[in-house]
Amino acid sequence: VTDSPSEANPETAAAGNEIPEDGAGALAVFAAELASVVGAAEWSAEFATVHVSVDRERWREAITAARDAGLPFFSWLSAIDWSRQVSVGESVEKPDEMHERYQVLARLSSVTSGDGALFVADVPKDDPWIDSLVPVFGGAAWHEREAAEMFGIDFRDHPNLVNLYLPDQFEGYPLRKSFPLLSREVKPWPGTVDVEGMPGAAPSDDDAEDVGEEG
Amino acid sequence: VTQLDPRVAMHYSEVAVSVELETPDMTLNIGPQHPSTHGVLRLLLELDGETVISCRPIVGYLHTGIEKNVEYRTWQQGVTYVTRADYLAPFFNELAYSLAAERLLGIEAPPRATVIRVLLCELNRVASHFVWLATGGMELGAVSVMLYGFRERELILDIFEAVTGLRMNHAFIRIGGLPMDLPEAAEERIRDLIGTLRGRIGEYQALLSDNPIWLERNRGVGVLSAEDALAWGVTGPLLRAAGVPKDIRKDEPYCGYETYDFDVPTRTESDCYARYQVRIEEMYESLRIVEQCLDRLEPGPVMVEDPKVRWPSQLEVGPDGIGNSPAYVKHIMEESMEALIHHFKILTQGVEVPEGEIYQVVEAPRGELGLYVVSDGTNIPYRVHMRDPSFANLQSLPRMIEGGLIADAIAVIASVDPVLGGVDR
Numbered sequence: 001v002t003d004s005p006s007e008a009n010p011e012t013a014a015a016g017n018e019i020p021e022d023g024a025g026a027l028a029v030f031a032a033e034l035a036s037v038v039g040a041a042e043w044s045a046e047f048a049t050v051h052v053s054v055d056r057e058r059w060r061e062a063i064t065a066a067r068d069a070g071l072p073f074f075s076w077l078s079a080i081d082w083s084r085q086v087s088v089g090e091s092v093e094k095p096d097e098m099h100e101r102y103q104v105l106a107r108l109s110s111v112t113s114g115d116g117a118l119f120v121a122d123v124p125k126d127d128p129w130i131d132s133l134v135p136v137f138g139g140a141a142w143h144e145r146e147a148a149e150m151f152g153i154d155f156r157d158h159p160n161l162v163n164l165y166l167p168d169q170f171e172g173y174p175l176r177k178s179f180p181l182l183s184r185e186v187k188p189w190p191g192t193v194d195v196e197g198m199p200g201a202a203p204s205d206d207d208a209e210d211v212g213e214e215g
Numbered sequence: 216v217t218q219l220d221p222r223v224a225m226h227y228s229e230v231a232v233s234v235e236l237e238t239p240d241m242t243l244n245i246g247p248q249h250p251s252t253h254g255v256l257r258l259l260l261e262l263d264g265e266t267v268i269s270c271r272p273i274v275g276y277l278h279t280g281i282e283k284n285v286e287y288r289t290w291q292q293g294v295t296y297v298t299r300a301d302y303l304a305p306f307f308n309e310l311a312y313s314l315a316a317e318r319l320l321g322i323e324a325p326p327r328a329t330v331i332r333v334l335l336c337e338l339n340r341v342a343s344h345f346v347w348l349a350t351g352g353m354e355l356g357a358v359s360v361m362l363y364g365f366r367e368r369e370l371i372l373d374i375f376e377a378v379t380g381l382r383m384n385h386a387f388i389r390i391g392g393l394p395m396d397l398p399e400a401a402e403e404r405i406r407d408l409i410g411t412l413r414g415r416i417g418e419y420q421a422l423l424s425d426n427p428i429w430l431e432r433n434r435g436v437g438v439l440s441a442e443d444a445l446a447w448g449v450t451g452p453l454l455r456a457a458g459v460p461k462d463i464r465k466d467e468p469y470c471g472y473e474t475y476d477f478d479v480p481t482r483t484e485s486d487c488y489a490r491y492q493v494r495i496e497e498m499y500e501s502l503r504i505v506e507q508c509l510d511r512l513e514p515g516p517v518m519v520e521d522p523k524v525r526w527p528s529q530l531e532v533g534p535d536g537i538g539n540s541p542a543y544v545k546h547i548m549e550e551s552m553e554a555l556i557h558h559f560k561i562l563t564q565g566v567e568v569p570e571g572e573i574y575q576v577v578e579a580p581r582g583e584l585g586l587y588v589v590s591d592g593t594n595i596p597y598r599v600h601m602r603d604p605s606f607a608n609l610q611s612l613p614r615m616i617e618g619g620l621i622a623d624a625i626a627v628i629a630s631v632d633p634v635l636g637g638v639d640r
């Protein structure tokens with residue numbers, strides 16, 4: 001029961017704020033140092049991917065600090081909808097425990113080495129805003145427009161926060177989990193289409209039709 | 216000649232025209248269907264005479280919701296979606312997705328599969344650069360280069376077809392490895408092709424590198440400083456032509472790239488001509504890597520053994536092309552009920568991937584291709600975000616075009632080499 005994550009998967013390094021002594025330790029040290037530079041409370045280095053959690057009030061400040069601390073390359077920005085309302089699959093393991101929120105992610109990396117980190121900020125669903133990064137990185141403009149139209153997040157101080165892909169009249173935010181994928185609403189999950197009833201079960205309408213044709 | 220209309224008089228060089236012509240700014244729409252816009256890119260240009268004052272790229276005409284669709288399919292089905300993003304670099308999309316899922320699963324593809332993956336990707340890079348050369352040549356009026364570029368690309372696509380059954384959108388790199396091994400005699404065919412391609416690329420260099428028209432149209436055109444490139448997220452040949460030797464294969468090696476011997480070509484001029492030189496040299500480097508792949512191919516499996524992860528059906532070349540192996544179909548249909556149950560369990564329910572969030576990045580022909588993959592522990596990805604290099608590269612287009620001539624704008628688009636399938640996803 002007390003398997004450490006690194007035993008389950010060799011790539012899994014530290015979670016939370018513990019620095020392991022194995023090979024993944026260097027990455028955890030990097031993550032911890034970065035977190036202190038940008039003033040973040042939490043970080044993780046699981047699956048060799050460094051995450052640094054930032055309060056949305058300090059978002060632009062933290063990203064600027066990280067840029068000046070040796071991560072001058074802005075790679076991308078996007079978001080995730082953490083929702084209990086998952087339309088397909090068995091959903092998250094303990095849906096009731098999940099904290100409903102949007103998460104905005106931005107990746108910065110070094111130019112001279114493979115160092116890089118994902119900065120993550122939680123955005124509450126009832127008041128989805130975060131500061132725009134365009135004043136820090138011009139290249140954030142399109143990424144933020146995409147995240148805004150797909151998730152309905154307001155990027156404050158964005159110079160031109162209009163739809164990037166979708167037509168102006170489009171209603172809804174497609175990448176929200178509550179937005180249905182029409183092709184799946186109309187057509188059920190493949191594999192559930194041609195299921196025959198178990199022997200002895202009451203015949204379905206389809207079976208009745210078949211009998212009629214044969215008769 | 217005294218009373219000539221100034222509009223007529225300007226055509227006679229011996230007539231001095233001192234009349235101020237009115238040149239109101241003009242808005243020019245290019246695309247979304249236009250031969251020089253590489254697919255369905257649309258540009259709104261504000262012109263003062265022939266000078267571009269402002270340029271506004273408009274995208275979204277090829278938006279297919281790949282990221283949303285993947286959230287509704289099993290992990291293995293996701294491969295067939297992501298491969299369609301940047302349709303000139305399908306293997307790279309598949310590779311980044313498969314590597315991410317494999318890392319979450321804690322598995323690794325067998326060595327032979329990894330070597331074949333590298334081999335296919337590097338051939339794909341050459342094929343993609345051929346399309347850049349062909350379309351770039353066409354846009355600058357070098358139609359012969361267009362014909363040659365597509366002709367040579369077809370030679371590589373023939374190999375892809377022989378190996379995967381398809382010219383594009385192969386879905387051949389899958390979670391756990393590959394669905395089938397290289398066909399017979401593929402290695403000799405690829406080796407022959409390397410020699411052919413080397414010779415052909417040399418011919419294009421002889422045709423273009425010192426060609427006065429090519430130099431005039433490309434030198435000093437579309438300059439983007441390294442600082443701007445970094446702030447705008449520009450990667451790939453564009454960034455390397457600006458003097459930054461950033462290459463994921465060297466910085467964050469995957470698939471054993473650290474064991475291959477190759478160079479990262481760079482230039483410092485950061486103009487269209489520098490990008491041309493970088494890409495041409497990259498083609499030679501890729502062919503070097505392909506050669507090394509062929510040398511280190513050892514017999515062995517191409518898919519992991521774990522029955523809970525591996526795709527159950529085997530592919531085979533039959534008289535009508537590649538399809539499910541008849542022996543395997545016979546096995547599940549006539550011999551083993553357990554095999555049939557297992558087959559349908561994996562096909563319909565897929566594989567459950569442990570909870571986790573991962574960023575997997577590969578060096579695609581156009582730059583940094585990254586997939587951010589989130590699993591909530593189920594058989595379906597919770598979220599997949601594709602960081603496509605064309606997206607960021609295209610965003611920087613106005614910085615390269617504004618202030619230049621409209622004719623140069625076309626050369627710049629060609630040098631950016633955007634693929635709208637990747638931009639829009």
